[in-house]
Each structure stands twice: as structure tokens, then as C-alpha cells.
Amino acid sequence: MSARQLRRRLTSGLMTGLVAALSFAAVLALVLILGHLVAQGASSLDWSFFTKNPVPAGEMGGGVANAIVGTGIIVGLAALIGLPIGVGTGLYLAEYGSGRLGWLVRFVADVLNGTPSIVVGIFAWTWLVKPMGHFSALAGSVALAVLIIPMIARTTEEMVRLVPHSLREAALALGYPRWRTSLRIVARTALAGIVTGCLVGIARIAGETAPLLFTALGNLNFTTHVLGPMQTLSLQIYVYATGPFDEWHRLAWAAALVLMALVLLLALSARRAMRQRHGAAR
Amino acid sequence: MAPPADARLRLETARLTALFGPRAVLTDVSIPFPARTVTAVIGPSGCGKSTLLRCLNRMHELSLGGWVTGRVLLDGADIYDAGVDPVRLRRRIGMVFQRPTPFPTMSIHDNVAAGLRVNGPRTPVEVEQAVERALRQAALWDEVQDRLRDSALALSGGQQQRLCIARALAPEPEVLLLDEPTASLDPAGTQRIEELCHELKRRYTIVIVTHNLQQAARVSDYTAFLFNGELVEVGRTEDLFTKPVQERTEAYITGRFG
Numbered sequence: 001m002s003a004r005q006l007r008r009r010l011t012s013g014l015m016t017g018l019v020a021a022l023s024f025a026a027v028l029a030l031v032l033i034l035g036h037l038v039a040q041g042a043s044s045l046d047w048s049f050f051t052k053n054p055v056p057a058g059e060m061g062g063g064v065a066n067a068i069v070g071t072g073i074i075v076g077l078a079a080l081i082g083l084p085i086g087v088g089t090g091l092y093l094a095e096y097g098s099g100r101l102g103w104l105v106r107f108v109a110d111v112l113n114g115t116p117s118i119v120v121g122i123f124a125w126t127w128l129v130k131p132m133g134h135f136s137a138l139a140g141s142v143a144l145a146v147l148i149i150p151m152i153a154r155t156t157e158e159m160v161r162l163v164p165h166s167l168r169e170a171a172l173a174l175g176y177p178r179w180r181t182s183l184r185i186v187a188r189t190a191l192a193g194i195v196t197g198c199l200v201g202i203a204r205i206a207g208e209t210a211p212l213l214f215t216a217l218g219n220l221n222f223t224t225h226v227l228g229p230m231q232t233l234s235l236q237i238y239v240y241a242t243g244p245f246d247e248w249h250r251l252a253w254a255a256a257l258v259l260m261a262l263v264l265l266l267a268l269s270a271r272r273a274m275r276q277r278h279g280a281a282r
Numbered sequence: 283m284a285p286p287a288d289a290r291l292r293l294e295t296a297r298l299t300a301l302f303g304p305r306a307v308l309t310d311v312s313i314p315f316p317a318r319t320v321t322a323v324i325g326p327s328g329c330g331k332s333t334l335l336r337c338l339n340r341m342h343e344l345s346l347g348g349w350v351t352g353r354v355l356l357d358g359a360d361i362y363d364a365g366v367d368p369v370r371l372r373r374r375i376g377m378v379f380q381r382p383t384p385f386p387t388m389s390i391h392d393n394v395a396a397g398l399r400v401n402g403p404r405t406p407v408e409v410e411q412a413v414e415r416a417l418r419q420a421a422l423w424d425e426v427q428d429r430l431r432d433s434a435l436a437l438s439g440g441q442q443q444r445l446c447i448a449r450a451l452a453p454e455p456e457v458l459l460l461d462e463p464t465a466s467l468d469p470a471g472t473q474r475i476e477e478l479c480h481e482l483k484r485r486y487t488i489v490i491v492t493h494n495l496q497q498a499a500r501v502s503d504y505t506a507f508l509f510n511g512e513l514v515e516v517g518r519t520e521d522l523f524t525k526p527v528q529e530r531t532e533a534y535i536t537g538r539f540g
Contacts, residue, residue: 167383167385169379170379172341173377174397175397175453177369188387191387
């Protein structure tokens, strides 16, 4: 083996080792978080944790049923508002967004994507909570919707752009009007990718706390009334974790584990949707 | 060279010029396409073959900056007249591309039916009949009749291309445009498509773009030779290949350039 070959092999080995170590570091963060959550929270997960509401401070027991249901309602409502707008915007950007307006929308979406979520929360407070005169789950959902729209819009645009131009031409040559080509052929081909983007977006907002602090506020009681204050898992964790009681800390760990499991579940479904797409496209 | 009197002109270009912005890629091209014949368009890469084809179903104008002057007559009527809806026009003129373009989310059956749905309401029975007829015409029926609900992507490349031909045939167009339909196929697949051309010209007027001279000689009745965006010569295929009128045609078909 010549000296040069040896040097190449050494460099190659070194670089491979380096990137492997860095990947390990990235994965390690998730493993540590998950491991710690399971260690601290799993023991508190019992039937009453999921079915009971919080008990007054100082008392033992109680659960987070109100927060689980609240998270479902607030995130669900945010998705209901945000997904159609986001997907529609993304479709517009990909199909018709080559002009000045498209550039503007894209720019706004990118800026909005980078806006700190607490700022969005302040605006939701100013525009919804203050005029309405009280905190509400709806205001929280709107804040989360504002966060999810640019994410969904941009991923939808990317996914639609991945659809080969030849498919579009094939549909147009068959006598499809343009709008029908966009919906029936292009959007449908990109559907798995769009669904994946939506699931990832929902996972992102499911854990948001800051925009809910002064919109949904939190609520120790079970409620499904969207025009009043409502609890979410993230708010519950915030209150319990910063509180003085060991019992609260225990519940905060368990709630964090549940929230993490929820996000993990969404991420796994997203993977699954993506795989189906590749399965179909082979 | 004039087509024989018994062959009615289905399609014809008259001084057709195609441009991208200010730049002409096709200049003053006048070609007759007689009904129920195969006309091959040959010429070196970049000579405007595909652009010519795309002018015949008004796909050229969908490209950025694409526009045309001159006329394209379908059964005597200019398809570029102000009153003509290009979307409706394309339902009368089927097109098959260089690479197979099955719709990946649709089954074999739905791919063939795709063009029917935009052509006005049809009963399910009519759709089934049209799908079977188109698949038979494209010589694909025997291979796929037991798996019409499978994904179109499960087919081989050659089968996919015949599926695209079936999809183009299902709405019963008057003209079939083939843009290098065998470019991505193996010899067996190529042969099947060429045989298909012979079959289909009994019912359809076919224009086939090819860079394969042997293919043009094998499948076509008439051949047009384009060079640098201009029509050099058009005539009966046997004449054009055996006794070309133009020096440049002879040089091209004998392989001296292009």
C-alpha cells in the first residue's frame, strides 16, 4: 500500500468516525430525555392519572384528564383552522406563486415561521382575549393556528413541487383544466407528503406553552367550553413543575411523559404516511 | 409533395412559427397530416420536433413565454382561433410523451378512465367499456385484465407506455401525437409500440416524433424533416428515404450530420 493510499484510508476512517460520533450525540439527547421521562414519570401513570382531574394543592393523587382533553380540543381546533389555510396557501404557492404576490406570501410565511411563539401569543391576547374580555381556549387555538399555518404552507409547497412536471403535462394534454390538474393529479400525488407535513406540524404545536399562557390560560377543572379558559398538558406541566410540592413535580413528570408519547405517536404516524407514499411510488 | 386525393387532410400546419418570447424555435412550417396515416417528424436534437408536436395540441403556449403565429387547421378550422378553448381541443387530440407518465396514485383502470371523466358524464358501464376498448387498442388488455385495480406503477416501462397510449385513446381523440414514445423502452417494447402504430392508423391520424430514422422508415407513411426550426422536406416516407429532393435531407439520412 502506498503512502497516499494509507493517508486516504486514514482520512476516510477518521471522518466516518467523526460523523458517527456527532450522530450519536444527536440521538443521545432524545434517548436521555425519553429515558429520564420514563424513569421519573412512568411510575405515576395509572388509571386515575388519565381519568381524574387535579386535586387542591397539598392533597395527594388526582390526574390530568382535564389537560389531556384540553390539549385535544385546543390542538384539534388549531388544526381545524390552520390546516386548510396552510395547505391551501402551499398549493397556491407551488402552483401559482411564481409572481410577485407569491414571493410576498412566501416571505411572510418564512418570517412568521421564525417568529417566537410568545410573540404570537401576545398578539392573540391583544386581538382576541382583550376584546372578548376573558381568556379562552379559542384564542389559544388561533395562536397555535397562526404558528402552524406557515409550517404547513411551506412543507405543502415543497411536497407539491416534488411532483414531476411531466405528470402535470400529461393531465393537461388529456384535456384537464388547470385547477383540476392541480387538485386531482398534483395534490393527490403529493397527498402523503402533505399529510406527513401536517402531522409533524401538529406534533410541533401540541407541546407549545408560551402562546397559551395568556390565551387559554389554564384551568384546574374539567371543561369543554372553548370560549372559556382551558387546561393543556403543556400548561399543566408549567404550573406543576414550577410549584413547590413534590406531589406536583411527580405529576409534572408524568404529564411530560404523556405529552412526549403523544408527540412521538404523531411523528411515527408521519413516518408511516411517508412510507406509504414511497411504497406507492416504489 | 401533395398527399393522394383519397386521403382527406385531418390536420395541417400553415406557416406555423413557434416562439419562446422573442426567439423563434420553429419558423414558417407548413406540413399536411392526412387522415388515417402516420406522419413521422425527424431531425437532429433541438430542431423543433417536439415544439412542433406541442403546437398541434396547444401545449406549447403552456411553456413559459411560449406563443405561436401562423395557423394549425384541424378539419379545416384553425385551432388558434379566439373562440377555441384549448382545454376542450386537447380532448380531441391525444398525446403520449417520451417517458411513460402514469398517474402514480391511480390504478391501471383509473389511469385509462382519467381522460373520460373530464369529457362529460358517463355511466359506469360506458366507462368500463371505454377502458376495455382502449386497453385492447393499446394491446395491453390481455396483460392487465386480471389486475385492473393494481397500481399503474406495478407495470413495466413498456407496459406503462402502452397504458399511456390507452389513456390517450380512451376519450376517442381524432389525432394521436407521439413524442418519441419509445425513447425509454427496450427493443421488445419499441417493437410493440411500432406494431401498434400500424394498427392504430386505421382509426386515428398519428404524428410521431422520433430521432430514430429506422423507426420513421418502419412506421410512417409520410415523413417531415426539420432542421434548425425549418421544414427542409416533407413527403412520402419511401420517397424521402430513397430519393430525397433536398441535399440536406440526403446528408441527414445518410448520417453525414445530426
